[in-house]
Amino acid sequence: MSRGVITSADVALRAGVSRSAVSRCFTPGASVSSKTRGRVMEAAQALGYRPNAIARSLNKGRSRMIAVVLGYMDNPFYPAMLERLAARLQACGYRLLLFTAKPDGSCDELFSEILVYQVDGIILGSILLTSALAQRCRAARIPLVLVNRTTDDRVVSSVTADNRNGARAVADFLLAGGHKRFAYVAGLASSSTNHDRETAFRKRLTEAGVSAFIREEGAYTREGAQDAARRLLQRPRPPDAIFCANDHMALAVMDVARFELGLRVPEDVSIVGYDDVASAAWPSYRLTTVEQPVDVMAQAAVDSLMGRIEGGQRGGEQVRIPGELVVRDSARRPASGIVTVDGQDLWRPRERMKARAKA
Amino acid sequence: MSRGVITSADVALRAGVSRSAVSRCFTPGASVSSKTRGRVMEAAQALGYRPNAIARSLNKGRSRMIAVVLGYMDNPFYPAMLERLAARLQACGYRLLLFTAKPDGSCDELFSEILVYQVDGIILGSILLTSALAQRCRAARIPLVLVNRTTDDRVVSSVTADNRNGARAVADFLLAGGHKRFAYVAGLASSSTNHDRETAFRKRLTEAGVSAFIREEGAYTREGAQDAARRLLQRPRPPDAIFCANDHMALAVMDVARFELGLRVPEDVSIVGYDDVASAAWPSYRLTTVEQPVDVMAQAAVDSLMGRIEGGQRGGEQVRIPGELVVRDSARRPASGIVTVDGQDLWRPRERMKARAKA
DNA sequence: AGAGTAATTGCACACGTGTGCAAGCTTTTC
DNA sequence: GAAAAGCTTGCACACGTGTGCAATTACTCT
Incomplete structure (x- = not known):
């Protein structure tokens, strides 16, 4: 609190409850009495508290971030796609981590950067996926979906036009x-x-x-x-x-x-x-x-990812959107x-x- | 390791050293003997270990992520700007968290989403900044820079054309x-x-x-x-x-x-x-x-941010790029x-x- | 009123990392 | 050869959160 960052402990102190109670108030479906919830929320409001997403990510093993990799943005199709993806992901409560790569160059070194951030999923647009990368994603259990590209590997999901x-x-x-x-x-x-x-x-x-x-x-x-x-x-x-x-x-x-x-x-x-x-x-x-x-394809890509992150689907679906x-x-x-x-x-x-x- | 994620403890075990030694090997400028460094790096290589960026962020209080908020992407100037920003930030070892907002609508609710992720800085493109938001950023000590917009608040940095x-x-x-x-x-x-x-x-x-x-x-x-x-x-x-x-x-x-x-x-x-x-x-x-x-402006925006994140500059510079x-x-x-x-x-x-x- | 049940709460641990501190070790110096 | 100085290394704590478990409280039913 002195350093400017306020934690659940600060809120707990002010509300006169334990830190767990504060945490539960911000966890949908947790067991909290309406009385303590009121006091906690009031204290949180007063202090301007919001749970630290980084700490939450570390704890839960889920970052609620999706990496989006694009090859190039000269073709206005990709900015349009990106805009739709950003909107869709925001609507699902996910954040978009943007990476750019050379369209022809492999993105191996990029992948290390991505995996390090414990993203919950990866969307690849106009990027060719080597089978080595697909293997790494599978090993790390990170769902991956290609947009506007397919691959021979039938285990990788993709969304393309027909x-x-x-x-x-x-x-x-x-x-x-x-x-x-x-x-x-x-x-x-x-x-x-x-x-x-x-x-x-x-x-x-x-x-x-x-x-x-x-x-x-x-x-x-x-x-x-x-x-x-x-x-x-x-x-x-x-x-x-x-x-x-x-x-x-x-x-x-x-x-x-x-x-x-x-x-x-x-x-x-x-x-x-x-x-x-x-x-x-x-x-x-x-x-x-x-x-x-664009918007149908973006929606399909996000749906495919969500199905595997939140539902437990196995992946490997090849969605083809008619136009x-x-x-x-x-x-x-x-x-x-x-x-x-x-x-x-x-x-x-x-x-x-x-x-x-x-x- | 059983769950697929390998931690520094796994590497330490394999290399026969303490977890601290592993951490130091991945911290530039830390004190490690070349002998242990060799053994650690070999073990890390074998297991495919890379330090978890989320945990590191939590520990250090720095996420190495920059939030970029754009109003709309119909005007191709903004995709071009975004591409340059992404490249520049990647080059500085930072990640880009992308948000979109309605160009006229205030982005108050978005700001809560952003602050929660403990970003190290914020770049606002074609977004009008209310003074309340500027105040929140200052309170949270998060550097902010406007691109293609200025504000009356002379404490806020901005990069615009002349x-x-x-x-x-x-x-x-x-x-x-x-x-x-x-x-x-x-x-x-x-x-x-x-x-x-x-x-x-x-x-x-x-x-x-x-x-x-x-x-x-x-x-x-x-x-x-x-x-x-x-x-x-x-x-x-x-x-x-x-x-x-x-x-x-x-x-x-x-x-x-x-x-x-x-x-x-x-x-x-x-x-x-x-x-x-x-x-x-x-x-x-x-x-x-x-x-x-575009590229000069992107560079200026990133420079301004870096000067305040890594150097300790106070901010409030108004950069005007001639064209x-x-x-x-x-x-x-x-x-x-x-x-x-x-x-x-x-x-x-x-x-x-x-x-x-x-x- | 008392027993049984359901709801709530706090403790303590886990997530994976970086780092101050002191102890151990190696090298230098007289 | 001993003392001093410099490197390395491990321990233990901190970052801020979520959650299982047991204890406590509130509630229901006879």
Whole structure:
């Protein structure tokens, strides 16, 4: 108390009860008479006492902190995700310990820093997880969930968009639009998200008999995407449709196409992204893209963690969140298959068939 | 050890030394013979031991955690700031505890959550600080630094851009460009940053004899800025120059001007922002704006905090970071006063005079 | 009223670490 | 070789909390 910090002992002294009684007053469900509770609360109020979370963590072996590791924040999808995660965790009474890592570099040394803080769970966003790290988490019994990435280790939980379905929808959409020469701007080749989107996209095109397919790597960065766009669009026979592994790169590709090369979008080249970040809807871009519902994914990640921390679930669930293909003006529109919902145009070829069947 | 957590006692047992010896091995500058250090480190390595940060925090009364509170992340300036803060704090061996609050709402209840975790310092970004909160921090002896906001309380430290100078430069720049009817799109009126930019901008215009000045409030949101732009530009005599309190709103204003109202920028109306966020440089916008050097500001905030945590400084310093007016294409260019540095055009009327003097 | 039961309370220990203090040991110095 | 000085080391306490256990108190029922 003299040093400015007031402890339960100070409150106990003032209220004329034992320290245990004070502790019980701040422990939901503990046995305290209403009389002592009143006196304790009054004393606590007067002194401005709140139980020390650090001491409580040490005692209970639970810190009520969740480590969130993000690779990079240039892509606005991640700040948005972070904001949702912070809100969700706060609502659950947990605190968010933020770490940043190089997106390609492994985060081994970071992991030591994290484990030392006895966090109750870890959320990894856009970070590739080595099996050694997964093993360490399992040994320390710390639940872990990947966001926007998966891993082969089926024991690790993950929350991703339904990337294969999304990429297939893009392929179908572009085919229906009558495109002939396709290109893909890849993210980091090592990321599962890129792999899922690329392979599903390519497979669908191959099934449709398309042979004109080229790819360039953009490494998820704006500069990488710009270079990729230049290489793609300055070929003798440039593509008439470009699918980018995310919106962040798609916007860069649009800028290069329009302002460096003087191309019209979508008349000369169609461009499709993935994420539906806020700027995709801006009138300067009006990017056609597959949405990745940020708040649903954040909620799923937190739910998965809570299920394993508070309930005793074993983990290893792979949650896939579906997302709509939002049709705007950066890609040529097919004659049919587009429905309008809440003022947004969506690519839903099935629904149209249903509607036709109904008529 | 049976429960999976290994403590210094386990290491001590294995190395055949006392627990204190283990502790000293992990305390820089403690007295340990090289022989025991070797045995301890070997045992620690074998068992995978690292000192429990929670227990250490409790013991030392220092958690090595810094709370960062952000109001909103829609404006990409804040994610960028957050990323820099995270990197800087990590480099100093501190952890970042992230909290989010409503930008207008006070964060009183949040503060209780923060203080409970015994953080060593608090960084507030785009949050208005009530004097009651400042008082609580002082009572708890927790250093506090505001980023991008100031307060009248001269005991509170803050890091901001040199907003008055920046706004004056914008006024001079627009006057030199021959503009006649000026408008300002305000952020939250309660924020010091908005106040400084607005009053300095207006004062300079008044000094120059300008009477045509109107203002609208955009509340720092995209929607607010769009509404403000519509009100401004649909007046009988619309402004020919609009200064926006930040880039986030300036981009929205540009979109409304060009795509809703069919105006040409900068031929019909000049638009200037503040922050120099990444998207301001995108070719779709090429926004003329005053830079707010994110990494310099982050460094200054961390330095200020460290000076008070580790050194024993008293605090109360008001750091103002200067920033250049970056000239792009969203505002009519004056005939003179622009110099090119590292491929960027900057508004430096003084320097030009110097250059002329030299010739 | 008395016995039996339920609720409340305080003691004491545990959580895992850092560190002052004194004792033990090693090295230096005369 | 002995005394002095300097390193190391272990003991024991502190940090602030939660909780099992036993003791005490309050309450209920016959």
